[in-house]
Amino acid sequence: MGTTASAAPQTASSSGSVSSSAAPLESIHGNGMADSRQSLSMSSFQTVNIHNNKAKSIITNKVAPVVITYNCRQEFQIHDDLHKTNYKVGRISDSMPEHYMVQGEFFMVQDVYSKADVLNTTGSYGAPNFRQVKGSYPLFGMGQPSLNGFKQVLQKLQSQGHEEVYFFCVREEPVVFLHQEDNFVPYTPRRRENLHENLHDLDKKETVEGLELTIRKELHDFAQLNENVFYVYNDIEHFKDEPQKMTITCEEDVRVTEEVYKRLLFTMPLYRYHRLPLPMEGAPLERDFDAFINILRESPNLSLRRDV
Numbered sequence: 446m447g448t449t450a451s452a453a454p455q456t457a458s459s460s461g462s463v464s465s466s467a468a469p470l471e472s473i474h475g476n477g478m479a480d481s482r483q484s485l486s487m488s489s490f491q492t493v494n495i496h497n498n499k500a501k502s503i504i505t506n507k508v509a510p511v512v513i514t515y516n517c518r519q520e521f522q523i524h525d526d527l528h529k530t531n532y533k534v535g536r537i538s539d540s541m542p543e544h545y546m547v548q549g550e551f552f553m554v555q556d557v558y559s560k561a562d563v564l565n566t567t568g569s570y571g572a573p574n575f576r577q578v579k580g581s582y583p584l585f586g587m588g589q590p591s592l593n594g595f596k597q598v599l600q601k602l603q604s605q606g607h608e609e610v611y612f613f614c615v616r617e618e619p620v621v622f623l624h625q626e627d628n629f630v631p632y633t634p635r636r637r638e639n640l641h642e643n644l645h646d647l648d649k650k651e652t653v654e655g656l657e658l659t660i661r662k663e664l665h666d667f668a669q670l671n672e673n674v675f676y677v678y679n680d681i682e683h684f685k686d687e688p689q690k691m692t693i694t695c696e697e698d699v700r701v702t703e704e705v706y707k708r709l710l711f712t713m714p715l716y717r718y719h720r721l722p723l724p725m726e727g728a729p730l731e732r733d734f735d736a737f738i739n740i741l742r743e744s745p746n747l748s749l750r751r752d753v
Contacts, residue, residue: 532667537637537678541688544676545667547660551634551644555679556589556620571597583607592622592629592705599709599716609715609746614702617722618644619657621664622705623677623691624698629705632677634660640681645725653722657701668693717744 533549536542547553562573566587573588575598590598602610622629633643647656668675668691676688693699706718719740723729 532663532670535637537640537684537688541684542676544688545663545670547634547663550636552637552640553621553632553664553675553677554635554640554681555677556631556633558679558681560682561588567594570601571595589616589620589631591631592700593627595706596709599713610713611717611719611740611744612706614706614718614720615723616643616702617653617724618647619653619660620702621657621660622700622702623664623693624700625691629700640678643725654701654703654720657703661696661699661701664693664699665696 532545534543535546535550535552536544537552557567557573564574564576566575567573567590570587571594572590575585575587578584578586585602587598599610618633620631620633622631635642635644647653651659664675673692673694674690675693677691678684678688680687703718703720709716710718721733721736721740723733
């Protein structure tokens with residue numbers, strides 16, 4: 446068993462999104478649609494496959510140029526960098542399929558598996574290993590929940606009379622949430638040498654939030670290059686039926702941590718979310734303490750109240 450990696454350019458499949466530049470529209474298609482099955486070369490220059498007399502307008506902006514057809518029912522985004530990037534591929538073992546690797550070296554693994562929930566609280570509280578500190582202090586800890594699981598956690602806290610909730614995410618490694626049915630489930634990048642261990646001591650030049658955004662774009666690009674499919678791993682104990690195929694049709698199918706936890710601000714005005722990455726091993730750094738103290742100063746209700 447060994448990981449193989451290749452930097453060779455991959456053949457891409459266009460799904461209505463193709464490369465473009467300042468060149469005019471070419472390559473006529475009678476129905477005004479870009480052929481979603483047409484193979485594109487990453488090294489060659491491509492143009493948008495839209496019938497010239499059906500292209501209503503091209504909206505050019507820094508985010509993503511958009512082509513809208515004449516009947517205003519068909520819309521195409523133009524991605525310039527999708528086919529320029531030299532992505533790497535690899536596999537966990539020779540018996541498994543080769544696929545794209547996040548950041549050129551990581552596999553996406555479901556963040557929490559059943560055996561990790563030693564307190565067996567996922568069903569009752571919505572999160573693995575949900576617990577309260579000793580004493581009467583309303584301080585709780587838990588493992589990584591899904592989107593629906595986190596909603597259940599907040600409902601439990603509210604039912605116990607906790608109206609004002611401050612949530613601290615102390616994960617130092619990136620976490621992204623992938624769309625599964627009516628839920629978003631957390632996945633994290635892992636190294637093949639230890640698929641059970643989260644990443645730590647990452648490059649501090651980029652924030653963990655920025656890295657999550659980068660990974661989300663990678664996953665979307667990988668899926669675009671493979672008929673909207675990306676491979677993830679759920680069972681890293683026995684590797685039964687692994688890897689799993691995950692459908693990603695747009696970037697909205699992948700959410701970063703902040704999007705999952707901050708969305709509840711709209712329905713809970715007394716809820717607050719903070720990302721405070723802490724090292725997995727060793728004591729927090731001085732800047733970590735400073736960041737926590739600053740949050741306390743901005744939130745006086747977190748301080749202990751004393752009768753005067």
